[in-house]
Amino acid sequence: MEQNKKARILQGNEACAEGALVAGANFFAGYPITPSTEIAEYLARNLPRRGGKFIQMEDEIASIAAVIGASIAGAKAMTATSGPGFSLMQENIGYAYMAEVPCVIVDVQRGGPSTGLPTKVSQSDTMQARWGTHGDYHAIALAPSSVRECFGLTIRAFNLAEKYRTPVILLMDEVLGHMREKVILPEPDEIKVFNRMKPTVPPEWYQHFEINPHFVSPMASFGEGYRYNITGLTHDPLGFPTSRPEEIEAKLNKLEKKITSNVNDIVRVEEEFMEDATIAVFAYGIVARAARQAIRMAQHKRIRVGLIQPLTIWPFPDIYMEQMSEQLEAIIVAELNQGQLLGEVMRTNCGKTKVYGLNRFDGDILTPEQIFAKIREVR
Amino acid sequence: MKTRKMDAEHEDRYDMRLSGSGGQGLVFAGTILTEALGIYEGKNVSQTQSYGPEARGGASRSDIVFSSGDIYYPKALKLDLLLALTQEACDTYYLNLKDDGLLLIDSDLVDQPPAREVIGLPFTRTARENLGTPVVANIIALGVIVSLTKIVSKESLIEAIKSKSPKAMLDLNLRAAELGFDLARKEKRSRKKTQPARI
Numbered sequence: 001m002e003q004n005k006k007a008r009i010l011q012g013n014e015a016c017a018e019g020a021l022v023a024g025a026n027f028f029a030g031y032p033i034t035p036s037t038e039i040a041e042y043l044a045r046n047l048p049r050r051g052g053k054f055i056q057m058e059d060e061i062a063s064i065a066a067v068i069g070a071s072i073a074g075a076k077a078m079t080a081t082s083g084p085g086f087s088l089m090q091e092n093i094g095y096a097y098m099a100e101v102p103c104v105i106v107d108v109q110r111g112g113p114s115t116g117l118p119t120k121v122s123q124s125d126t127m128q129a130r131w132g133t134h135g136d137y138h139a140i141a142l143a144p145s146s147v148r149e150c151f152g153l154t155i156r157a158f159n160l161a162e163k164y165r166t167p168v169i170l171l172m173d174e175v176l177g178h179m180r181e182k183v184i185l186p187e188p189d190e191i192k193v194f195n196r197m198k199p200t201v202p203p204e205w206y207q208h209f210e211i212n213p214h215f216v217s218p219m220a221s222f223g224e225g226y227r228y229n230i231t232g233l234t235h236d237p238l239g240f241p242t243s244r245p246e247e248i249e250a251k252l253n254k255l256e257k258k259i260t261s262n263v264n265d266i267v268r269v270e271e272e273f274m275e276d277a278t279i280a281v282f283a284y285g286i287v288a289r290a291a292r293q294a295i296r297m298a299q300h301k302r303i304r305v306g307l308i309q310p311l312t313i314w315p316f317p318d319i320y321m322e323q324m325s326e327q328l329e330a331i332i333v334a335e336l337n338q339g340q341l342l343g344e345v346m347r348t349n350c351g352k353t354k355v356y357g358l359n360r361f362d363g364d365i366l367t368p369e370q371i372f373a374k375i376r377e378v379r
Numbered sequence: 380m381k382t383r384k385m386d387a388e389h390e391d392r393y394d395m396r397l398s399g400s401g402g403q404g405l406v407f408a409g410t411i412l413t414e415a416l417g418i419y420e421g422k423n424v425s426q427t428q429s430y431g432p433e434a435r436g437g438a439s440r441s442d443i444v445f446s447s448g449d450i451y452y453p454k455a456l457k458l459d460l461l462l463a464l465t466q467e468a469c470d471t472y473y474l475n476l477k478d479d480g481l482l483l484i485d486s487d488l489v490d491q492p493p494a495r496e497v498i499g500l501p502f503t504r505t506a507r508e509n510l511g512t513p514v515v516a517n518i519i520a521l522g523v524i525v526s527l528t529k530i531v532s533k534e535s536l537i538e539a540i541k542s543k544s545p546k547a548m549l550d551l552n553l554r555a556a557e558l559g560f561d562l563a564r565k566e567k568r569s570r571k572k573t574q575p576a577r578i
Contacts, residue, residue, distance in 0.1 A: 009410075009417045009424070034432075118432045147425075179453055180410065180426040182417035292451035368452050 006184045012150040012176040013038035013080075015183065016106060017046070019154030020078055022185075024193055025104075026052035027075035029066035031059050031085060034118040035174040036108035039080035060085035064092040064105065071096075071103045072230065074221030076158060076195075080106035083125050084115060086132070093167050094133030095232045097255065100209065100217070102161035102196055104154070106170045108177040111363050120363030121174040123285060123336040129169045130314045136252060138259035140266055141169040141314040145288040147181035153311065159194040160266060164258050165216055171313060173336070175286045175365055199226060207237040211250055215258035259315060268311040269320050273299060277306030279379060280324065282345055283334040284310050287366050291334060294371035305375050316344045325349035330378045334358040334366055354378070391446055393530065394455040397520075398440040398472055399464030399485075401433055404517035409441030411539045412521060412531070416445045418542075419535035425453035438467065445530070460528060462520055464488055464502070483524065485516070498527070500562055506555060515548075515555035522559015527567070533560065 010018065017039045020028075028043045030036075040056070047054045053070070057063040063079045070077040081089065086107045096103055109125045111117030125132075129141040140160055144153040154170055161168040199206050199218040208228035210217040217237075220226035229239035234251055236242040242251075259266065270288075273295055274280065283291040288309040298305045308324065308331075310317050324331075331353050333342045342357040349355065358374045360366045397405040397412075406428045413426040424445040431437035442455035460481045463469035469489045473482055476495075484492055486499030500523060502516040518540065525536045536556060544552045 007418055007421075009414050009426075119430055175427055175453070178428050180413050180424075181450075181453070182422075182424050286453075290452050296451070365454065367454075368456070 007182050008185065009180050010147055010151075010183055011038055011178060011180050012144070012147045012172060013108065013178070014042050015147045015151040015185075016080070016154045016170065016172065016177075017042035018185065019151040020104070020158065021046060021050065022151075022188055022191055022193075023076065023155040023158035024195070025076045025078050025158065026050070027067065027070040027077040028053070028079065029055045029057050029063045029070070029077070030079045030081065031057055031063050033060075033082045033085050035110055035177045036080045036082050036106060036172075038177065039106060039108070060088040061092065064089040064096070064103075067103045067105075068092060068096050068099070068101050071101045072099075072222050074224070076102075076162070078104035078106065078158075080108065082108050082110045082118075083112045083122075083128075086125055086128060090128070090132040091134075093169075094135060094137060096167040097133065097137055098135075098232050098234075099230050100165040100219070100255075101167070102165050102219075103167050104157045104161055104170060105167055106154070106172060109171060109173040111361070117363050119174065121286065121336060121365055122361065122363070123171075123173060123287070124338075124340070124361065125171065126313065126335070126337060126340040129171055136256070138256055139169060139314040140164070140166060140259065140312070141171050142311060143171045143284045143313050144176065144311070145285050145309060147176075147179060148183045148185075149311070150176065151183065151185055155191060155193070159192070162194050162196045163216070164262065164266075165196065165219055166258070169314075171285065173286050203227065208239050209235060209237045209251070209254075211237055211254050215254050215261065263315050263319070266312055267315060267317045267320070269317050270307075270309040270311055272307040272309075273304075274306035274308065274324075277304050277327070278329045279303065279305040279332070279375060280308050280328050280330075281305065281332045281334055281371060281375070282308045282310075282341070283371075284313055284341070287334050287336060290366050290368050291371055293368035294375065297368060297372045298375045301376075303375060303379055305379075313341070316341075316348065318348050321345060321348035322350075325352040328353045330354045330356065332356045332358050332371070332374050332378060334371055334374070336360055336365060391448065392450070392456070393445050393459050394457060395443050395460040395462075396440055396455050396458055396472055396475070397443070397462045397517075398438075398468035399462075400468070401430055401437045401439040402435040403439065403464050404514060405439050405462075405464070406430070406441045407543075408517040408521050409443050411518075411536070411543050412443055412524070414543055415531040415535040415539035416443070419538050420531050422447060423450050425450050427454050438471070440468065440472075460524065462524065464516070464520070466491060469493065481528065483520070483527075485520075498566065500566060502562075505558055505562060509558055510551060510554060512551070515551055518552045518555035519559040519562065522556040523563045523566075526560050526563030
């Protein structure tokens with residue numbers, strides 16, 4: 001009997017929580033909701049042991065508020081929820097974006113709208129992750145497709161949040177969250193962890209929202225001797241509300257540019273068999289797993305089809321998709337919703353490629369057969 | 380058991396489904412088997428689950444897929460093995476079985492088995508009569524599955540039960556697994572007697 005000590009069987013939710021711990025998370029506030037609860041349970045057990053804090057709040061609005069407060073005080077903070085809770089968090093996600101507070105929000109997607117299907121899978125919060133909060137907003141959202149990726153992308157979510165001082169959303173789903181897989185996790189010393197930049201100037205020179213060529217300003221925590229104001233009102237570099245047009249424009253430009261001028265760093269796309277593909281299946285999250293099986297079935301029938309799997313959904317991989325539209329004749333956008341990324345794929349290929357939606361929204365995941373059938377239909 | 384044919388992609392997947400209703404411990408049983416396959420037998424394995432919002436009752440199932448290669452689609456496709464602990468589960472899923480797939484039912488709870496080869500054993504009754512509680516029927520079923528299919532060794536199953544069971548249940552679960560091994564042994568013996576020798 002061979003026992004591999006390094007291998008572990010973990011649920012996607014557990015791997016996400018483990019990734020948070022490895023990334024240095026030391027604060028979690030949340031309100032339990034299926035199918036995300038295991039993340040909270042895992043962290044409730046493990047955060048206090050490591051000197052971190054776990055708080056079960058009275059609801060999701062309070063949860064994200066506590067997470068933002070903790071982060072301003074210097075913690076690496078996260079919360080986890082599902083669709084209904086994600087809706088409640090939206091206003092404060094905008095606050096975190098405006099006040100440039102790094103934090104991680106995990107949405108383990110279930111069927112909606114409303115209470116919907118608590119125990120069933122869906123990808124119907126895809127657009128909510130992008131446009132859920134009000135105002136001009138540039139989201140970062142990552143999407144894993146395996147237990148191993150739940151671990152890795154949670155770490156990446158923290159790294160991006162810290163690097164760009166912005167909320168980062170991890171979009172999982174019910175199947176992924178509850179799925180157990182064998183994983184061999186890397187040792188902590190093999191993992192790169194990024195922490196927010198700290199000010200090097202004396203407190204009297206410090207501007208919490210300084211506008212600089214990198215668009216990301218160093219961040220002092222409350223209590224470190226740097227005094228600054230934080231508000232959701234549009235503010236000047238010191239954090240005080242402003243109604244001066246040039247300051248308003250500079251602030252909003254800064255928020256936009258720190259995402260859009262760094263897409264090469266933020267956006268990641270996995271691909272398979274794309275070298276000579278004329279058809280591509282575009283799928284994220286758990287659907288990418290069905291697609292990997294389906295493209296193998298198609299390859300066996302000598303159909304040149306590949307997989308495009310965005311690990312970063314927001315910002316959308318515009319540049320990659322524009323390049324691919326030159327090569328491809330057809331793209332199948334497979335999603336567990338009524339067609340949310342379909343429009344994005346159409347937008348980025350400007351009519352150069354035929355785009356087909358393959359949508360399932362009955363609480364179950366697309367099967368390899370369904371995707372394979374669609375491939376045969378469109379070729 | 381039978382040897383499995385490699386499919387077109389040279390993958391060697393084994394797909395199984397443990398099905399019944401909420402409260403029968405099917406997801407937990409799946410977790411134990413997943414641990415045995417992945418940690419103690421070194422296989423790649425993925426386990427998914429499907430259940431309703433009810434705490435008890437409602438359809439519940441756990442799919443386990445294992446392979447020596449990569450597992451792309453993590454849910455069960457055509458089943459090599461189906462365990463059905465309710466009539467509804469049996470009716471719903473037996474058509475997903477491969478032609479040579481193994482159908483295992485609780486003979487007291489599924490009184491109308493489909494017209495195909497089936498192994499019916501009284502998991503729940505055995506648990507109640509021997510251990511005084513129906514809650515370990517799931518572990519007895521695991522013992523039977525492991526004995527009949529050899530997908531993991533008995534030692535691996537025992538180790539996995541030890542590592543996944545809550546303390547208060549450990550002894551009971553180990554006894555249930557032994558009962559499962561016994562049940563399978565008797566079943567194999569009686570099949571040898573009743574089935575004509577192959578010529």
